[in-house]
Amino acid sequence: MEAALEEVLAATDPAAVRTLFAEIADKLTMHIESEEQVFYPAVKAQRTEDILLESLEEHLSLKRFLADLLPLDPAQQTFEPKFKVLKEQAEHHHKEEEEHLFPKVTKLLNAAQREALGSEMLALQRHLEKAGEPREAVVTQTDAAAPLR
Ligand SMILES: [Fe+2]
Ligand SMILES: [Fe+2]
Numbered sequence: 001m002e003a004a005l006e007e008v009l010a011a012t013d014p015a016a017v018r019t020l021f022a023e024i025a026d027k028l029t030m031h032i033e034s035e036e037q038v039f040y041p042a043v044k045a046q047r048t049e050d051i052l053l054e055s056l057e058e059h060l061s062l063k064r065f066l067a068d069l070l071p072l073d074p075a076q077q078t079f080e081p082k083f084k085v086l087k088e089q090a091e092h093h094h095k096e097e098e099e100h101l102f103p104k105v106t107k108l109l110n111a112a113q114r115e116a117l118g119s120e121m122l123a124l125q126r127h128l129e130k131a132g133e134p135r136e137a138v139v140t141q142t143d144a145a146a147p148l149r
Helices: 002-010 014-043 049-069 079-108 111-131 134-140
Strands: none
Touching: 002 014, 002 079, 014 049, 014 079, 014 111, 014 134, 049 079, 049 134, 111 134
16 A cells, blocks of 8 residues: 555656556555454454544545545646645554554454454455445545444
8 A cells, every 4th residue: 555655656647646546545445444344343342442433533534635635636736745645644544553453453353363354354345346436435434434333
């Protein structure tokens, strides 16, 4: 994901930026959806609740940036600064998940359970990809953070 974000910044041709950004927006949306629908509910426990709630707020912010960026022409002056903030927030979010959430998840679920969860997330991501343009879903999810189920 982070390499793909870098690629957008490195691209100079607006048409290339648009294509790369659409791909990232799809991937990020599918990732967020699979966390909100599969991963977070499966790892919800007393010791993960705070970090999950914070993560859902970070997802909301990422969705809002995606929703802002999707209709923008990459040649517009606001595209790049907005994209850079999205990139920073995505990186911060991933770091928090890796440093704070995943160690707790390792204690909650055994390897086989984590493996099964990963497969379930992947299956949902494939389903969303098949349905076409998963990024379009973020536009309807910018009002409030998804509930912790
Ligand atoms: Fe996340
Ligand atoms: Fe994540």
